[in-house]
Amino acid sequence: MAQNKTVETIENVANFLATVTDETKKQDCLNIVTIMEKVTGFKAKMWGPSIIGFGSYHYKYESGREGDAPLVGFSPRKNEISLYLSSSFENRDALLEKFGKHKSAKSCIYIKKLADIDQEIFKEMIALSVKHVKSIYP
Numbered sequence: 349m350a351q352n353k354t355v356e357t358i359e360n361v362a363n364f365l366a367t368v369t370d371e372t373k374k375q376d377c378l379n380i381v382t383i384m385e386k387v388t389g390f391k392a393k394m395w396g397p398s399i400i401g402f403g404s405y406h407y408k409y410e411s412g413r414e415g416d417a418p419l420v421g422f423s424p425r426k427n428e429i430s431l432y433l434s435s436s437f438e439n440r441d442a443l444l445e446k447f448g449k450h451k452s453a454k455s456c457i458y459i460k461k462l463a464d465i466d467q468e469i470f471k472e473m474i475a476l477s478v479k480h481v482k483s484i485y486p
Contacts, residue, residue: 352415356404359394368424376462377424380431383467384420387474399423399432403478405485419478431457433473437480443473 361381368374381392381400390403401418408414421432428451434440435455444452448465451458459465 354396354399354417356401356416356418357394357396359397361392361394361400364394364398364400365424372461373424373429376429377422379462380422380429383471384422384474387471388420388478390419393418395421398425401432405481407485419481420474425458428458428460429462431459433457433477434480437473437476439476440473443469443476447473 365374365377365381368377377400384390384400384402385392388402392400392402395401395418399418399421400423401421403419404416405419406414406416418432420434423430423432432455444450444457446466447457447469449460450465
């Protein structure tokens with residue numbers, strides 16, 4: 349079975365964020381680290397080369413595939429910031445309606461900048477996502 353590419357590393361989060369060239373995006377990412385650390389109670393850690401994760405859980409699928417993943421996380425991408433939250437936490441759709449300017453996929457939410465979203469809704473979404481993942485993978 350193939351190895352998971354996204355695994356926790358010992359790379360330094362601050363050093364990684366220092367490589368973000370867009371100053372607004374870099375500051376937004378530093379603020380997201382602060383928000384996610386405060387809401388989750390976990391320190392930021394690098395997962396793979398470009399994902400910043402908070403906490404972790406071990407999953408095992410019926411197929412036998414298993415591994416570890418961050419409870420929540422994000423990544424500064426070229427065109428946006430990808431937020432990694434559970435795809436089915438409580439009130440997800442209703443909260444996304446009030447969240448602000450974003451695009452979303454299954455478990456990714458894409459924002460251009462932190463100023464575009466309601467940060468209180470963001471904090472609530474993080475907490476609900478962590479609660480949901482912990483309920484599935486205690």
